[in-house]
Amino acid sequence: xxxxxxxxxxxxxxxxxxxxxxxxxxxxxxxxxxxxxxxxxxxxxxxxxxxxxxxxxxxxxxxxxxxxxxxxxxxxxxxxxxxxxxxxxxxxxxxxxxxxxxxxxxxxxxxxxxxxxxxxxxxxxxxxxxxxxxxxxxxxxxxxxxxx
Amino acid sequence: xxxxxxxxxxxxxxxxxxxxxxxxxxxxxxxxxxxxxxxxxxxxxxxxxxxxxxxxxxxxxxxxxxxxxxxxxxxxxxxxxxxxxxxxxxxxxxxxxxxxxxxxxxxxxxxxxxxxxxxxxxxxxxxxxxxxxxxxxxxxxxxxxxxxxxxxxxxxxxxxxxxxxxxxxxxxx
Numbered sequence: 001x002x003x004x005x006x007x008x009x010x011x012x013x014x015x016x017x018x019x020x021x022x023x024x025x026x027x028x029x030x031x032x033x034x035x036x037x038x039x040x041x042x043x044x045x046x047x048x049x050x051x052x053x054x055x056x057x058x059x060x061x062x063x064x065x066x067x068x069x070x071x072x073x074x075x076x077x078x079x080x081x082x083x084x085x086x087x088x089x090x091x092x093x094x095x096x097x098x099x100x101x102x103x104x105x106x107x108x109x110x111x112x113x114x115x116x117x118x119x120x121x122x123x124x125x126x127x128x129x130x131x132x133x134x135x136x137x138x139x140x141x142x143x144x145x146x147x148x
Numbered sequence: 149x150x151x152x153x154x155x156x157x158x159x160x161x162x163x164x165x166x167x168x169x170x171x172x173x174x175x176x177x178x179x180x181x182x183x184x185x186x187x188x189x190x191x192x193x194x195x196x197x198x199x200x201x202x203x204x205x206x207x208x209x210x211x212x213x214x215x216x217x218x219x220x221x222x223x224x225x226x227x228x229x230x231x232x233x234x235x236x237x238x239x240x241x242x243x244x245x246x247x248x249x250x251x252x253x254x255x256x257x258x259x260x261x262x263x264x265x266x267x268x269x270x271x272x273x274x275x276x277x278x279x280x281x282x283x284x285x286x287x288x289x290x291x292x293x294x295x296x297x298x299x300x301x302x303x304x305x306x307x308x309x310x311x312x313x314x315x316x317x318x319x320x321x
Contacts, residue, residue, distance in 0.1 A: 035319045055301040068321045087320040101274055111287060111314075119281035119306060127276040131306040134288075137316025145276075 026074050027125065028148045029103070031084040031093055033069035036062035037139030048146060052128050060132070060140060072148075078103055088112055089133075091143055101125060102147060109133060109143060123147060160189050276304035287312055 030048050036056065042064035045053050049065055056065060069086035071093075078098035084091045090110040095103050102124040109117040109131070116134070123129055125147045133141030150158070155172050158164050159182075164172055176182045239247070275297045283291040291310040298305065 037319075052301065052303050055298060055303045055305075059298075059305060068319060088314075088318045102276070104279075111318075114287060115284055116287050116311070117281070117283050117308065120279040121304075121306075122277045122279065124274055124276045126274045127302045127304055129276045129278075129304050129306070132308050134308075134311040135313040136318045137314075139316075139319060141318075 026076055027103075028072055028074045029093070029095075029123070030144075030146045030148055031071045031073070031082070031091055032067050032144045033084055033086050033089050033091060034142040034144055035066050035068050035136065035139050036060050036142055037064055037137070038062050039064045048148075049144065051146075052130065052144070056130070056142070059130075060142065062140065065142070075103060089141065093145070102127075105145070107131070107143070107145075121145075160186050275299065275302060278304065278306050281306055283308060283311065 032046075032048060034046075034049070038061075043066065045065050046067050048067070048070075049056060053065075057063065069084050069089065069091070071082050071084035071091075073080060073082040073093070075095060075098075078095055081092065081094040084093070088111065092108040092110065094106040094108075096106060097104050099122050102122060105121050105123050107117075107119050107121065108115050111134070117131070119131070121129055123145055128144060128146040131143040133143055135141075155164065155168075159169070159172055173179065277297075278295045281293045281295075283293065288308070288311040291308055294307040294309075296305040296307060
């Protein structure tokens with residue numbers, strides 16, 4: 001009988017431990033430099049942008065979105081930094097720690113070696129961030145950050 | 149209280165005596181027929197004793213061994229049933245109370261840790277928030293910045309206007 005009791009307690013502890021462990025699960029942030037433009041036959045939207053396809057099309061008025069630079073970073077401590085870059089642009093992301101709903105990030109968009117845009121944001125797990133960059137040719141540079 | 153059949157058997161075997169014998173014999177409807185039947189029974193008994201003696205067992209030890217094993221097996225199967233019957237069908241109340249109290253305590257600890265991570269109360273807290281933003285004045289002297297939180301789409305947009313346009317070669321990967 002005491003063995004059965006111990007087994008029950010052990011099971012409960014395992015369940016609680018599993019719950020606590022899953023609460024601290026690692027998150028991956030996708031950061032992309034996206035070139036938006038209008039073409040006769042648009043390519044399929046990249047899978048990372050699927051969930052915001054409607055928003056991108058309605059807000060920016062373009063029908064094609066191509067990724068020209070990207071980075072996937074798995075956040076363990078919430079204080080990592082990383083770079084997503086194309087030939088002329090770089091997006092430096094510096095995570096400043098975890099918040100209740102996501103991460104606090106410092107973002108710097110470099111145009112070659114110059115900082116074109118700098119911002120600080122609280123990126124939520126449930127809500128992607130889209131930044132409208134400069135006009136490039138007949139298209140538009142967009143910066144997108146999504147927690148996956 | 150003996151039945152008539154029991155008294156009859158006892159009377160034939162000569163085991164009735166005294167008042168019981170007198171009472172039984174008085175109750176017999178046909179005493180002569182009863183005496184004749186008693187005599188026949190005694191004759192049959194004597195005949196069987198003479199002509200059908202008990203057969204001697206050739207394998208007596210084996211038979212005893214089988215019997216002893218059967219008795220032992222019966223004892224073994226009876227013992228667990230007795231011990232199971234003696235044991236309570238479920239945990240005693242005291243133990244149930246302890247288990248319940250322990251479970252409740254563990255649940256409270258768990259709930260405390262879960263609740264400590266405060267759930268956002270406002271829906272806007274689920275949206276990404278822009279805390280501040282600035283454009284390099286050298287690259288975009290007339291640039292303006294706006295922020296939009298699209299609650300329906302759950303998307304936050306940082307909208308810049310007036311940035312210097314760039315040639316299409318900047319779209320290169």
